[in-house]
Amino acid sequence: MTGQVRTVDGRVAGRRGQATRQKLLDCLGEMLSTSPYRDVKVIDVARKAGTSPATFYQYFPDVEGAVLELAEEMAKDGAGLTDLVAGRSWAGKSGAAVAEELVEGFLSFWRKHDAILRVVDLGAAEGDKRFYKIRMKILNSVTNSLTDAVREQQAKGRIDEDLNPAGIAGSLVAMLAAVSSHQKGFQSWGVKHADLKPSLTWLLHLGITGRKPPK
Amino acid sequence: MTGQVRTVDGRVAGRRGQATRQKLLDCLGEMLSTSPYRDVKVIDVARKAGTSPATFYQYFPDVEGAVLELAEEMAKDGAGLTDLVAGRSWAGKSGAAVAEELVEGFLSFWRKHDAILRVVDLGAAEGDKRFYKIRMKILNSVTNSLTDAVREQQAKGRIDEDLNPAGIAGSLVAMLAAVSSHQKGFQSWGVKHADLKPSLTWLLHLGITGRKPPK
DNA sequence: CGGTAAGCTGACGGCATGACAGGACAAGTA
DNA sequence: TACTTGTCCTGTCATGCCGTCAGCTTACCG
16 A cells, blocks of 8 residues: 655655655654744755755655655554544543543643644644645544544433534544643643643543533 | 834834835735745735835844734734623523623634634744734633633532633633634534534533533 | 666755845925 | 935845756665
């Protein structure tokens, strides 16, 4: 499925080429977390990787193209988030645990990938379908699981049937993503990480089940 | 308070100067909503405004500086969001109305200013204090009002005292902001605007009061 | 030891940046 | 009308990044 890695001019990349390519990606990732996206230049990435700009252009069409590559890598890692909710029960203590683990999962995933996620979010908000697709890839499976969960609770009469399950699930996921990406902001504003987690967990549980989590 | 507008080299801008300056800001705003932030160049803004790059640099240090100016303008407009919650009661029907109006207020404010808000969000997430401050200016008063509301509900025993009110309020506001900025995304994904609003309203009411809104 | 393809870079035209000096312009003065 | 003054704009220039190409070096193979 994943065909060989190819250079821009069509040649297949060998052992050495792939290493260079990866090094460029690594350096790009580093730059993204230390300087504003707008100021990340090809020449800086190349310098950092100990190579020349021309080499960069051999593997990527432009900075955006390379970022997309990084984002794809990250999306693979993000598939793990699904396991935190798929097929688990939202009843009683189990539900409380699911909520807590999902919150912690989001927070730490975002901490790990904050720089690239920022850019993906921007690209998606700007309407770029490629970035939007990646964002979906990460959030979609979680959203779907939560949508199912909401639907179940609706069947039990705990949530108004008129509400759109996908709307609720999507909003909750957006909340998790947003809070995660502004973690530092919350902290520098007086809300500690330790305070944030319980709040999110509570809101998530409440939103999915219509009930407060058991103590 | 707002001293006269000054050029980069210290002169006070007169009538004509201010007009040019404003025109540059307007054109910048337009460019931001049509092209990716990363690709907005001084020369394009200047061309669009029918002037030269040198003129742009007379009024702004760089693109970022001009964006900050635009963002300040928007922040003033955002002060109106506060009125939707300040001093209003979350009890019964009134509470349901407050929730609904706040949601609608956020959604339409974001629709109106989506381009600049994207950039402000990015800047804030990247750790730029100037952008962060503007983001605060918009969200802070709403968050504070909601924090008070949560605290009241805690006093009534409807919300666990252990939870941090600011954490809950902040998370809910983040949710509103995030969903608002990805409105188009939701739509192109199958969740209609009409479905989104009730979901958000429901979640907001539930989060603040601990109870479902009355029918 | 050639042959072949991969891998890298120097160099170049093109364009954006940012600074300056000086020209254009409006308004007041005589 | 001519002159003055201060505001406003732009031509121009040095600098630096972009994106491409031809061509050199390196690795692998028979």
